Amino acid sequence: MITVEEVTKLIHREMRGKAPTGIEIAEDTKLGDLGLSSLQVTEIVFTLEETHGVEFDPARAADARTLGDLIAIGNEALAAQDSA
Template identity: 40%
Template sequence: MITVATVCSLIEKKLGSKAAGLTLDENTAFDSVGLSSLQIADIVYTIEDDAEIELDPSEAANVKTVGDLVTLVEATKSAGAAA
């Protein structure tokens, strides 16, 4: 299961020492913490692998916050389970 804590942990790994002064939660916007588009894409790909799903690229491109990404992953998993 992908949680807010999972995504926040991935962000912290990407940012390294820059993450020390940040408070990350479901409302954290990816661009507000200094992640590049490549780093955001890498986080999305890691989550896809971990959750064994494939997110719709157009929907994934609209993800702005940690909570948005978790919601999209859960919705995608639910849709896959129903199919």
């Protein structure tokens, strides 16, 4: 199961310890508001893939707007893998 805490940790790693100012990271946080570059979001998505041994649907992951969207795509893929 991918959690908000886990993704928050990855976001902080990408930001090199500099927390995004004035934004509390939660499920409804928009990825665009975090000030992450496309490369940093890529790093987060594919690190999650590697840690959980799962493949995100790239087209859907690219369209994800909030943190929650992204986590849902990952967890759906995990669930599909478990039931298979």
